[in-house]
Amino acid sequence: MRSLIFVCLGLISLGLEFARASRLVPTGGRERSGYSLFDQTDLTEGKRLFETRCFVCHGRDGKGDGPSATGLAERPQDLTDPNWQKSNADDLIGIVIKEGGVAIGKTGAMPPNPDLNKEQIQSLVAFVRTLGGH
Numbered sequence: 001m002r003s004l005i006f007v008c009l010g011l012i013s014l015g016l017e018f019a020r021a022s023r024l025v026p027t028g029g030r031e032r033s034g035y036s037l038f039d040q041t042d043l044t045e046g047k048r049l050f051e052t053r054c055f056v057c058h059g060r061d062g063k064g065d066g067p068s069a070t071g072l073a074e075r076p077q078d079l080t081d082p083n084w085q086k087s088n089a090d091d092l093i094g095i096v097i098k099e100g101g102v103a104i105g106k107t108g109a110m111p112p113n114p115d116l117n118k119e120q121i122q123s124l125v126a127f128v129r130t131l132g133g134h
Helices: 002-021 043-058 082-087 090-099 118-131
Strands: none
Touching: 043 118, 090 118
16 A cells, blocks of 8 residues: 555656646757746746837847947847857846846946846846747
């Protein structure tokens, strides 16, 4: 009887692990883990943050053509560029959002956003990914 209980508990925990894994979305190697929990990220919040903080330089569509882009020495990143999307991990994008461009040796024109919490950064990264068609 005791063995049957342990087997049942093991099957339940295995089932729970498979259920959790089914919510993971492959990211094609953009993150270190290779997976992202986009279904648990608030894209509405990410869009709101983008429209209030990022569009001035990156533009409404993320092409780097915002109203303030013309006055900058270095053109803001085109976030819709498929090569850029493929070559930058979500973690790296999050670092740039949080710490600014200087954190990765880029221009200081990309300001840091130290007031954003982890969830806000994740939602902003998820929104940036949608600009690349993901």
